[in-house]
Amino acid sequence: MKCIDTLPEAQRFVAQFKDGSYRQIVALTGAGISTDSGIPDFRSPGGIWSKRQPVQYQDFVADEDSRLEDWDRRFEMMDYFARAEPNAAHQAMTSLAQAGKLHCLITQNVDGLHQRAGFPNDKLVEIHGNSTFATCLSCGVRAELEAQKPIVDAGQSPRCSDCNGLLKAAVISFGQQMPEMELERAAEAAAACDLFLVLGSSLVVHPAAQLPAIAVRGGADLVILNGQETPLDSYASTVIRTPLAQTFARFGE
Template sequence: MRSLPDLTMTFITSLPEARHFVAQFHGGAYRQIVALTGAGISTESGIPDFRSPGGIWSTRHPVQYQDFLAFEESRLEDWERRFEMMDFFSRAVPNAAHMALVVLARSGFLKRLVTQNVDGLHQASGFPQDCLTEIHGNSTYATCLSCGGRAELEAQRPCVEAGRSPVCDRCGGYLKAAVISFGQEMPERELRVAAVATQDCDLFLVLGSSLVVQPAACLPALAVQNGAELVILNAQETPLDSLASTVIRTPLAQTFVNFGEELAQMTQMVCG
């Protein structure tokens, strides 16, 4: 049974009201903003939510990290899926919600963006790299599991098509998309950076995350425990809605249309 919004919570479902509410983020009312983004911010850019019903993980079991290390068949299967995802990623462009985060970062109000996404759209939007923390890695390039060297995905396609999993041309170690796979340890440094920023923020924004995947799902509660305000913008109910001061149910890209005076010009530069 769907729970009702908390009586102390502002619950917004109309676009005009949502746009009016988010405009305050650019006005300086909050000086230490941390944002967490999930799949919902990228679905409006044409990238499917792979975890949702009908997504890739509902029809194909994910390759476990230990299987990737142990079996050539598993490595090839993982690589074939990366190329499948590349097709989605290559067609996608940042939307207004991505660009609004760039506006907030460049204005100095958004101190840290923590993302669960691996699609590279935050980088494509021009978001400052030194303010971005990817806790699930990045699926748009590969790294060597032995030496950590970077490799481009497309360059590995001939090898995969020939039935061989790619290896590093520097040390011979296995190459793998830089995403954190199921069963792989989460990146300690990135999690530490995210936690420190969360403890220091005065506003924690959730954009397009269902808040069911740990450890990212614990960050909003940590922010509230340290006195921050929590605002959740997500299409569906989340387990942490009751902690939020405001919950917004409108489409993210439409909500942030015309956010900040720089938005239209910046979007043209990235997508034009």
């Protein structure tokens, strides 16, 4: 395993992703790609979950106070997302996809920054959902978050205008079933790639943490770009420790 911890070397290394021989690249992105955009990490010391514990799905469904707590959290995160802008790492993934090199981007993030960076929806797999809009738990209809704020401010959890079902941010909550179709797409893409990139993921959350191992078993090279060690570093051919936005700052040149 090669470890790169200097920025010039890291920038030279990632340049090969667009110019090299890899034809079927798959990427997995986690919270670390968005921290440079001003979105706080969830799990790190001092992160969001150290201040406000997440609401469990079963509590959301069963309890009005839990629903209101979850909605309050969503509006807080909505403010973070609104202020954030995609950074050079987000833009680099879009560039790779547009060049036909990156065939699938699997993200654990719920901030919508990949979409705002122009990443094509047909190549994006959001395995933890998306927290920038809501859906009805009964009929699946989409609803915008901002429209729900007056209802929450009045002390009520929002309901679907079509069927009166519970509205919830479209993120996958703890205790909620993971989206089977997205997980199948992610696993199939990992098994078929020749290069699997990990950008800003601690690789401790399953089932996403299994995807790099699937890729390696299929014969792919694994490159992990993350500030801290991960449980799968030993599987990687190269580990890069430099900040992601700076690492990809010259990617489009």
